[in-house]
Amino acid sequence: MSKVTDELSLRYDPKTHTTHDNEKYEVIFPGWGDTSTIEYLDLTKHKFMEYLHGLVTELRKDPYYVSNRTVRGAPYDFRRAPNENHVFVSRLTKLVEETYEVNDNRAVVLLGHSLGALYTLYFLQQKTDAWKRTYVKAYVPLGGPFGGSVRALLAATSGDNFGVFLRDPLVFRDLERSMPSIGLLLPNPRLWSSNEPLIFTPETNYSAHQYDKLFHDIAYSEGEVHIVLDTVYMNLICEATEKLGTRLFVTDWPSAMLIHYVFLLTLSNAVVMLRLGDPIQTNSPLIIIPGDAGSQVYTHEKDKPREKPSLLWFNIRNVFRMSKMTDELSLRYDPKTHTTHDNEKYEVIFPGWGDTSTIEYLDNTEHVFGEYLHVLVTELRKDPYYVSNRTVRGAPYDFRRAPNENHVFVSRLTKLVEETYEVNDNRAVVLLGHSLGALYTLYFLQQKTDAWKRTYVKAYVPLGGPFGGSVRALLAATSGDNFGVFLRDPLVFRDLERSMPSIGLLLPNPRLWSSNEPLIFTPETNYSAHQYDKLFHDIAYSEGEVHIVLDTVYMNLICEATEKVC
Known part of the structure; x- marks a missing residue:
């Protein structure tokens, strides 16, 4: 990072209130007019550095969209604010006019993502209404942080x-x-x-x-x-253009364009960055155990037996009907038995056992907005050995529960491992668990004998396993976590998340976090991982301490009989 910082940092001049580059280096932002340098941020075009490739690829499925003609890119010096990036307005003006002319005088849609949405808004503010009416069809901000981030x-x-x-x-x-x-x-x-x-x-x-x-x-x-x-x-507006254009996205889900695209890319890239490496032979069958909220969820109203189950998670419509999702998906806690149960009116279903389809995409449209482990599975399938539902399989589960209460998980995964072993010429299986799935897998392995593991399990691969706990889970328990759906206040998810014992399993573990390290700061007092009882009492979360006592005992599980690849 010292090299990157030295070569890329801007130097501030307090006399002129301007910045300049390190005088020893020329800093170049290539690819003006084309999409190649914004589709991938490196030269290898590898999934690790994919940025807008998914979006551009979706556009190019329409024969009208051709790179460098009808779909173009405008990479810029993202270090600077637009008022100091003097060439941006003139360059984008020429690019818009050129694109307009080579496409039979059709007005242009300007799509800006994140900081690019603010840059585009600044650009439009500099142009006359007449110019905008002629050249600009629509302004589409994706994840534009107009109020700041x-x-x-x-x-x-x-x-x-x-x-x-x-x-x-x-x-x-x-x-x-x-x-x-x-x-x-x-x-x-x-x-x-x-x-x-x-x-x-x-x-x-x-x-x-x-x-x-x-x-x-x-x-x-x-x-x-x-x-x-x-x-x-930050207060710039552009009144002369349409604010949203539906032709760029599926028309029956107009709200889908507002999901945070970068969050989903980051999620899939984080998984790919830790894909299987040399320690494991590539010809071992693989079972993937997904993370928290990483499985599709259907619900079925019991008194309407003729109706089909409906997709609850992930369904963008339900995100805007959180009372429905909370009612149907929340677990009810029984203080007498220290167990949880579903809403008695609904059957809750986690489909796709043994297959990868329901963990590749969390919705039914196979759209980028609902993509989860598709990138990982696609990379695996590039090797002819890996075939979905045979050599690469999925184990979606009830992610609301801690594994000690999810009684069927161990027996079902045992059968799936043995079945996968047998249909693949008695080859031992790699168990790959992501996030909460890494803890579930570890719990599963602890229940099995060493002899069984030596026979059936080739390796245990935890991806992003929160073995010491995650501060994000503490955020969910106290203030709510919106799973990256930034249009909804995290607080509306809190009641649902508080009903989930798995949140307790994911909390920072007091055996690893110091009592001198505060995790929650308030004007009155601070709380460490050793003060959950006081914290949950103070915020009136009576079930919180119960979940923790029941669940975090499983954080210390180890599995000595398999290869461990981290």
């Missing part, structure tokens, strides 16, 4: 590793702090309340109205300058 504040204070989780986010911070675009992306004090703290510390909390104090306290002297220069552009 707390993630940008994280980058400015602690660093953001862009999903490259193998590196500490802190090593990216110096580079990110040099980028005025971070200021453009910060939560906007015109939209965020002064009573809503965004940064919590043991000494004080900070809202979006206290950036000057925050950046002074953390010795980030350029921070306030970037904000003053940049956030004035």
Whole structure:
């Protein structure tokens, strides 16, 4: 990172309030007008560095869309805010006019993702209404952070590793702090309340109205300058264009275009980055155990036996009807038996046992918005040995429950392993568990004898297994987690998540987290992993401590009889 930081960081001039590159290097953002350099961020076109390739590929399925003619790219210097990126407006003007002319004078759709949505809005503000009426058909912002993003504040204070989780986010911070675009992306004090703290510390909390104090306290002297220069552009509007265009997306799901595309890409890329390597022979059959919320869920109203079960998760419509999802999917806790049960009115179904289809996509449209493990399975199937439902299989399960209460899981997975072993010429099986699935797999292996494991299990491969617990699970239990569906307040998911004992299994484990390390900060008190009883009492989450006592005992499981590949 020292090389990247040195060559890519901008140098700030306090006299001119401008930035410039390291004088020793010329920094180039290639591919203007084409999509190749925004489809993949490296030269190998590998899945690890895929960015907008999925979107462009979907467009090119329509014969009208041809790269560098009817679908084009406008890569730019993302380090700078648009007011300082002087060439952007003139270059995009020429590109729009050229694209208009070579396509029989058809007006152009401008689709901006994330920071690109703000750049596009800034561009449109510089153009006359007459120009926009002639050349611009629609402006489509995807995940445009018009009110700012707390993630940008994280980058400015602690660093953001862009999903490259193998590196500490802190090593990216110096580079990110040099980028005025971070200021453009910060939560906007015109939209965020002064009573809503965004940064919590043991000494004080900070809202979006206290950036000057925050950046002074953390010795980030350029921070306030970037904000003053940049956030004035957050209020730009463009009245002369349509706000959304349906031709770019499936028309019967108009809301689908608003799902956070980068979150889903990051999820699939994180899985691919840890795919099987040399320690395991590629000719071993594979069973994939998915993570939390990584299985399709159907529900069926019991008093309507003639009706077919309906898809509950993932169905974008139900995300906007959270009361329905919470009612049908929440578990009911029985304090007498310390067990949970479903809503008695509904049968809850987790389909696809043995196959990969329902863990490749969490919806039924096989659209990128519902994609989960499809990239991983597709990469495996490039090897002729791997065939779905024979040599590569899936084990979707009730991810709401901790494994000790999911009684059928061990027996079902035992049969699936033995069946897969037998149909593949008695070859031992690789068990690949992602996230919560890694813990489920570990629990499963602990229930089996060493002799059984030596016969049937070639290796256990945990991908992103939260063996020490995850702070994100604590967020779900306290404030809710919206699974990346950023249009919904995380709080609307909280009741459902609090009913799930698996949340307790995923919480930071007090055997690994120090009592001196606070995880929850409030104005009154802070809480560590050793104070869950007090925390849950204070927030009136009476079932929380019960779930933890029942579930986290399984965090210390080990499996000595198989290869372990991490």
